[in-house]
Amino acid sequence: xxxxxxxxxxxxxxxxxxxxxxxxxxxxxxxxxxxxxxxxxxxxxxxxxxxxxxxxxxxxxxxxxxxxxxxxxxxxxxxxxxxxxxxxxxxxxxxxxxxxxxxxxxxxxxxxxxxxxxxxxxxxxxxxxxxxxxxxxxxxxxxxxxxxxxxxxxxxxxxxxxxxxxxxxxxxxxxxxxxxxxxxxxxxxxxxxxxxxxxxxxxxxxxxxxxxxxxxxxxxxxxxxxxxxxxxxxxxxxxxxxxxxxxxxxxxxxxxxxxxxxxxxxxxxxxxxxxxxxxxxxxxxxxxxxxxxxxxxxxxxxxxxxxx
Ligand SMILES: [Zn+2]
Numbered sequence: 001x002x003x004x005x006x007x008x009x010x011x012x013x014x015x016x017x018x019x020x021x022x023x024x025x026x027x028x029x030x031x032x033x034x035x036x037x038x039x040x041x042x043x044x045x046x047x048x049x050x051x052x053x054x055x056x057x058x059x060x061x062x063x064x065x066x067x068x069x070x071x072x073x074x075x076x077x078x079x080x081x082x083x084x085x086x087x088x089x090x091x092x093x094x095x096x097x098x099x100x101x102x103x104x105x106x107x108x109x110x111x112x113x114x115x116x117x118x119x120x121x122x123x124x125x126x127x128x129x130x131x132x133x134x135x136x137x138x139x140x141x142x143x144x145x146x147x148x149x150x151x152x153x154x155x156x157x158x159x160x161x162x163x164x165x166x167x168x169x170x171x172x173x174x175x176x177x178x179x180x181x182x183x184x185x186x187x188x189x190x191x192x193x194x195x196x197x198x199x200x201x202x203x204x205x206x207x208x209x210x211x212x213x214x215x216x217x218x219x220x221x222x223x224x225x226x227x228x229x230x231x232x233x234x235x236x237x238x239x240x241x242x243x244x245x246x247x248x249x250x251x252x253x254x255x256x257x258x259x260x261x262x263x264x265x266x267x268x269x270x271x272x273x274x275x276x277x278x279x280x281x282x283x284x285x286x287x288x289x290x291x292x293x294x295x296x297x298x299x300x301x302x303x304x305x306x307x308x
Contacts, residue, residue, distance in 0.1 A: 001245065002267070005227045006030040006252035007106075007135070007167060007187060007214035010068065011049075011057055015284070017217070017224040018064035024228035027267040028067040030256060031057060032106040032135055035077045037219050043087030046078075050091060054098045059279040065294075067267050069256065071105035071135045072096045079119040080111075089122060096130055102256040103127070105135025106167060109146045112139065117153075124157040133163045133258050135185075138173070140192075147173040151180055165212060165255050168193055174202060178210050183255045187216035188226035196230040200237050208243035212251045 005021065008029040021029070031053055040046050053070040061068035072095045074088045096104060104127040109116050127134045134154070139146035147166060154164050161181035169177060169184045170193070177184035186202065187193045199213060215226030223229070231248040235241065256262050275284060275291035285291055 001025055001231065001241075001249070002027045003227045003231060003248045004028045004030070004252040005215050005217075005224075006165075006212055006256060007032055007185065007216045008224065009034060009216070009218035010061060011052060012219035013217060013224055015060075015064065018061060018066055021224050021228070022065045024225050025231075026066060026228060028069065028262070029061060030069045030071060030102060030135075030252070030262075032071040032103075032137075033073050033075065034106055034137070034218070035075045039078060039081065040084060043084055043091070046084070046088050047091055050095045054095060054100060056279055058100055059277075060284055063273065063275050063277065063284050065273050069100045069102045069262050071103040072098075072101050073105045073107040073123055073135075074119050075106060076108055076110035076116045076120070076137060076139075079116045080113055082115060085115065085119050089119065092123070092126065093130070096126070096132060100261055101132075102259040102261050103133040103135045103165070104130070105165075106137035107134065108136040108150050109139045110137075112142065112146055112149070120150075121153060121157060124154060124159060127163075128157065128159055133165065133256055134159065136164060136166045138166060138168045140168075143168075143170065144172050148176060151177070151182060154182075155180075163255075163258055167214070168216070170194055171198070171202065174206060174211075178206060181210075183210050183212055183251065185212040185214055187214050188223065188230050189216050190221055190223055196226065196233050199230050200234045200239060203234055203239050203243055203247060204237075208246035208251070210251065211247045212255065213247045214252075 003026045010031050058068040079085050107123045136150050165183040165185050166177045167185040168187050174184050188196045213230050217224040227248050231244050234244045273294040
């Protein structure tokens with residue numbers, strides 16, 4: 001079975017994580033632009049960060065057999081630094097149209113301040129203008145109200161709910177997302193957001209239509225195998241395979257594929273892994289390490305849905 005992890009902050013993860021994800025069946029990741037755990041002090045560091053997402057990180061993932069896509073946006077926390085935000089807003093249009101960018105995101109509310117609201121709305125307009133999907137980060141505090149409000153604002157700005165993914169849902173918010181026609185994503189994030197046993201119960205209750213599972217793995221305590229483990233657990237607990245395939249693969253492809261930047265052919269016909277490759281003169285290898293060079297003889301397919 002193939003998986004897509006449509007929310008993974010891979011710049012924070014190690015090469016071991018990439019290897020484990022690939023071995024578990026993850027064929028593609030989407031890396032949303034977000035904050036780094038501490039505020040950036042100037043627009044230059046944001047510029048370099050966005051360059052990494054569309055550049056070196058994409059290359060690095062490919063060195064482990066995983067396709068890397070990203071979303072571009074000004075996150076809600078840093079929207080509260082107006083000087084920085086103004087500078088970042090000037091960068092976003094130019095990055096949003098680069099290869100492999102599948103959405104504007106993750107954007108939305110954190111503390112639901114006036115500045116967060118301002119830059120959320122400006123970025124929704126930009127997404128509409130560029131005809132790109134949107135990935136919405138919903139707040140941890142006052143989640144239910146923040147999630148409803150995010151959807152209200154999307155509708156107010158004329159976005160099609162079918163092009164908007166509402167992320168970090170839980171049992172309290174899922175019904176409204178589905179009823180209003182948005183994609184409802186769930187971050188399987190240990191101890192805080194959503195454990196995967198709860199996720200399996202949501203699949204049992206609501207089915208998998210419009211539902212997307214992601215790991216949201218980042219620099220915090222998180223689990224890069226969140227999607228693969230949830231899929232396996234769901235199958236063990238009797239969720240039909242087709243529903244698991246939708247929630248852990250197909251729906252993410254359908255939602256973000258609307259960008260025109262993400263196609264199944266990207267990973268069904270993978271390039272060989274050749275760690276001798278260079279990115280702007282640099283490889284992922286250090287010292288005299290032997291590069292891994294692999295001909296992918298057995299192309300991945302959907303023929304075998306069972307994880308063993
Ligand atoms: Zn995130």
